[in-house]
Structure formats: structure tokens, C-alpha cells
Amino acid sequence: MKRKDDTDRAALGDEALALALKAGDDTAFDEIVRRYQGRVYAVAYRITVNREDALDVAQETLLKAYRKIGTWQPTRGFLPWLMRLTTNQAIDHLRRHRRHRHEPFEEALRDESPGTQIDPAPQETEREVRANEIDGRIQAALVVLSPTQRAVFAMRHYEGLALADIAVALGCTVGSVKVHLFRALKKLQKELEDLQ
């Protein structure tokens, strides 16, 4: 197998990196993982609404990308393809491992319960508490959305993907993506109206 220097690989653009892996440069995979693991995990987390499930999905997605790189078509961009693998893996995971209707949320609210020994600056604590509260509310609200609606919302709102790229990721039209997005926002608006 041809090897590339780590510095060279880090300097490659996304498509060039994927092309290198597709061409047989096995070591390009390490840079792909470093570059995309956070995004893949983040989208998986918003769809599965569970950290452990999201970790499983992130690993399986990246391994699948490695095994199936031969099927990736450069004309369509690497990130939308990777997001497609992520979304499919996350939705399949939800189907296979259906859990209770309400799930414990990993972002537990910080509190001042007895026994807490950490003593951060008060302003920081208040900001963190508020941020955790909001994130807890959002995670609870995401449960109301269908997995596809969660995927569309996560990719648009958190990852900033263009609607056209989301359509590629989901294998549907841009018009369908817009409708999914409308329904997602409508439900979230209802769940989070007191946050506005």
C-alpha cells in the first residue's frame, strides 16, 4: 500500500482525501476519522438522542465508509455521502434497539446538590447551568420528531449542510427535505415555545 506523510494528508481537501482512500491509500482513513468523527457523532447523537447509541453508530458509520469507499462517487461530494451512511446507520440502530419511550438524558442538569465539591466561578456555573437546561429541553423535544426529521434538523441546524446536500444524504428531493424541515421546526416550535 502506498503511504503518505501525515502532514501531507492533513493538508488534503476533503474530496482529495477520500479519493486517496478510494485509490488504495489505506492510511488516509486515519485522517478521515480525525476530520469527521465529531460531525458523524454529533448527527448520530441528535438522531438517536442517546450518547452510547451515538458512539456505536459513529464507529459503525466510519467503518462502513472504509469498507464501502469503492462505491462513493466523487461527483456528489464526500460529506453528503458520509452523512447518508450516518443517517441510515442511526435510523437502523433505532429500529433494532428500540428502547423506552423516554430515555435518560446524558446532559443532566447541573445542580447544587450536597456532596458537590467542584467550586467554579459563579458566572460560569450559571451560564453552564442555563446551557445544560436548554440542551436538555432540546434533546427532550427531538424525541417528538421522526428519525428523518431529526436527521434533517441536525444536518441543517447543527452541521450547516445545504438543503441540496441533505437531499443527497437522504436520497430524496430538495422539496422533500424542505417539507421534513418544516415539520421538524413546527414540532420544535411547539415544544420549545417558552424558550423563544
Add this chain to the structure above:
Amino acid sequence: MRGLIAASAYGELQESERRALDRHLASCAGCRAQAEAFARLVARVPRERPELGIDLVRTLRARLGEEEARRTAPGWRWAMASVAAAALVAGAYFLSNGLPAGTPGTPAPVASNPSATPVQRALDEAQALVAAGNHTKAYEALSAAAVRNAGDPRVGDVQLRLAELAFDNHWYDRADAAYEQLVVRHPEAVDASPRRDAIRQRRDMLYEGRKDRYALLHELDRARRNPAGAFEIYENVVAQNPNTGAADQAVRELVALVGGDRPAADPRGMVTAMQTARERMNNPVAVAKLNLEIGMLAWRELDDLDLAQDALQKAAQSSDVVLAQRAQQSLEAVKQERRNPS
């Protein structure tokens, strides 16, 4: 038009679409209000990405290496491994039922088997050390074995036992790291374990506990050591942190405290125990949490939609916003089911 309104919230309209939408909004107050509401929502919801917190490169490389080893291993090695695996799973099942530290009646050490694999020998050695009350040495032996046998396909069983030993001994920082390694590097050991749900629950609690040095887990330990005061401790854990795995665990232990052994296998018994506990509680958030759990059990296990709706309705009034929201979502699902029974 709905699609255009949604797309406009993120500035994703073509010029012609923007003109069409503007023309429509000029004459439609409802759509105008909707567009404004979406814009406020998008501005209000933070965009921070949840932290992964670990680097997956080594883990994925290790898995690819294991897959390659499996593909190239001679067939007879895999036949032997299958036989040993069956013994390991049985042994791990026994060990992973997790007798609390120092429990009387811990089984006698397994006689050493000269043909056992290194992983099986490590598990046997740890079991013997636990039986002799030497949990620290057992932990050290398992830690060393996990490193020494890193390439063994069954090393996940060692990691599982290591994590459970740390948790059972209340070494929560070590347990946190061990469970993380287990799930990331040895998901097959988790999948094979009959205690898969318990593993998930523990991981949830440990992850939540990082922020306050596992204070809630130590509170649960305090309740177990203090049966006379346990009810109040459990109630306090539930009241202060109703949406956490620790609160779920506190509810389970409260049910056992109030209801005895019977509720474990009997949903109706669990509901009765929860109702008894609820009547005794003083804190309204803790009461709401129990109402939520009663509602879910009545719905999912007993098909008692009247009880489910009543309990969830009460929980949906809670001052804890997240708890109330969860109850409201389930309440709507119950009402939907009543309208459209399948």
C-alpha cells in the same frame, strides 16, 4: 409554501423563491407569523455540537485489525475459540451477576484448568481473588490481563468483568473509564452479555456523574448502607435530579425497598409499590417522577390506559420542565392510542 418558509429560516432561498415568498407573506398574516416564529426558534436554539470526547482512530484501527485477523486465521483456531468462547460466556454470565463486595456465599474458586486460554485463566484468577475478599488484587489482575491479551478476541469479557468489579466496589472513576473502553473497543462483549441493559444504565449514570464526581452514585451507596434513612435519601436523589439515570436507579431501589422482592418480575406489583412510595413522599418533583414511571408502566406493561392517562396527566403538571415535557409527550401518545386502537 411551507417548504419555502422553512428554508427561509436558514436563508436558503433562491432569488425567485425569495420573491415568491415575500409576495405571499405580504398578504398572509398566518404564514408571516409562522416565518417569524421559525426565525426566532432558529436564533434561539444553540448550534453547539455535542462533544465526542474521545479519539476513535485507534479503536477503529484495532477493529479493522481484528477483522483482518479473523479473515486470515486458520479454521482450526476458530473452532477452538468457539468452544472456549462458550465457556467464557457462561463464566462471564456468572461473574457479571455482580455479587456485592464481600457478600456471603460467594462461590468457591474454580479449579484451574491447564487447557484454559489466558483470558479464561485471568477470569478464573480474578474470581478466586474476589472469593477471598481481595477485590483490589482482582482488579489489578484483570487490568494486566486486559493489556496482555489485547489481541485476544475474548478480551472483552475481561474488560466487562473489570468494569463491573470497579462499579461494584464504588470506584466510579475507574468504572467510568473501564465501561467507556468496553463499549468503544469491545461492543461484541456488551452485545453478548445478558446484562446489556444494566451496562447501559451504569454507563448513563457514570457519564452523568462526571460533572460532580459521581455524587449521586455515592448518595445511592449511602442509602444502601442506611436502610432506616434510605427512603428519604432516594426521594432526595429523585427530587433533585429527576431526569437522570441515577434517579431511575433510585426509583428502582425505592420500589424494592417498599415492595420487597415481588415487584421485580411483576409490573402490577411494581405499580402498587410505586403508588405506596408516592403517598409517602413529600417532594412534589419526586411525586411527579413516580407518576411518570407509573404512567409508563401502566401504558407499556399493563395496557391500563386509564391509569396511564391519570398518572401522566399529573406528571405533566410538574414544575420540572423537562419531566413535564416527557410526561406530556407520552400522554399525547396514550390519548392517540385511545383514539386509534390497533
